[in-house]
Amino acid sequence: MKNLILLFAFTCFLTSCNVTESIIFNDSQSGQYLVTYQMGDAMKAFTEKMGGGSTDSEKKEKGEVMDTTMVFAEIMETYKDSIASLPEEKRLAMEAVKDMFMTMKMDEGESVMDIGIGLNFNSIDDLKNIQEKIQKVQSLNGQGDQLNAMKYESPIGKFMGSDDENVIYNMTAKGFERTTSTELSEEEMQSTDKLFDETDESDKEFIQYFEESYYNVELTFPKAVKSVSFEGAEISEDRKTVKYKANWIDYLKNPLLLDVKVEFVDE
Template identity: 65%
Template sequence: MKKIILLFTLVCFLTSCNVTESIVFNENGSGQFLISYEMGDAVTAMTNAMGGEKPDSEKKEGGKVMDTTMVFADIMETYKDSIAALPEDKKLAMAAVKDMFMTMKMNEDEGEMTMGIGLNFDSIDDLKDINEKIKKAQSLNAQGDQVGSMKENSPLGNFFGSDNNKTGYVLTDSGFSRLTEISILDEEGEESIEELFDEADESNQEFIDYFKNAFYNVKLSFPKAVKTMSLENAELSEDRKTVTYKVNWIEYLKNPLLLDVNVEFVDE
């Protein structure tokens, strides 16, 4: 379990991947939240890091195929004795994410790998601390402090996203809103957001090309048809119940508000 969580944390931070935030709502307001990382390029990168291509004998047997879901509550029960011996901060992190799950799908031969972390929620209120829960889940490995140090002390840290951002969700009978709250000390407004990411900085330039083909995707599925939405570039499914849109990763880092949306449902 530790190795999988470590892989999740490092690969999500250190590869040019596409991130998808997906929320599926049921009629009663419950649903599923899932943030997933599509990292096909990372399969090749990790293979090379571990010694390059496989011998021909192993190729004939086929690459690794995996499709698994890990529920934190089940892990805590199965390994309760080991968890009891963890440092207090790790035990608190486990307790905070006990109602969440992790997914991993991999097909080495097809160059596909997707990892995610999610929550089955009873109401929209369960998502109010989702950003913090995701960070706690990602911290459940021995290298968590090293990743944090890398974020603070290297140019790559600019590309991880800001810990100051908090995403809120509002669901009513008439509509839905995704709202980003940004805390910036001594600065206000969109101009300050732009200044957080300086493309003119030569130390950042080498990473810009690396991430230029990465996107933050949002997919929202509702039990009601959508009448209007605030984003012109968003797409609607044929039944008008699913909204999808994406923002280039660099543009998202410069202005996380680009992911916010207001949706109005059709009157029924």
């Protein structure tokens, strides 16, 4: 369990590499929500910068491969005695996320490291507090104080995303909406372009690092899609899956950028 929590600490540090938010809906509006943090490129760059890296032959011999799913309810049952002795805040956080799961896919030889946090939901109403649940999962890591200091007191903090937004999902027989609710005032929203100072060397370095990072959204429906409000969105051949993305820096400047309206084909 300790290794699991430490892994989440690392995930929180690099959440901005490439993020994919995926929702698959069934006919009954049940389905699966999964947000995946793809950190392979960042790990490779960090290893090379630190003087690491391996030849192709070494990769074949030493590359670790992992593909697993862990269910929090099962973890809680296995480690129930340890969890019972946790501070109340941590114990309540574990209780709040017991219906969630975590996926890990790693292939060192191919520079792949994907970590996902997901929920199998019975109704779209179960997604009302999904961001809060994800934050609770991240709060379980053993390095929470250091991460908070990094986020709120260091130059990289503003590149790690905000906790001030809440995404609301709604689906009817006619369509689907993804809408962002934010605590920012209209004046603050209009000044988000000032979030980064491109004349500051530290900001310039981080902007360059994240310029190829994206927040991806993938939505799969039981009905065919007629139209999508997001310009440039891709619709699958069977017209049931929608994919679109925004540059991470652009998304940080405007948290409403990924809002979308999807209209279904009349049946």
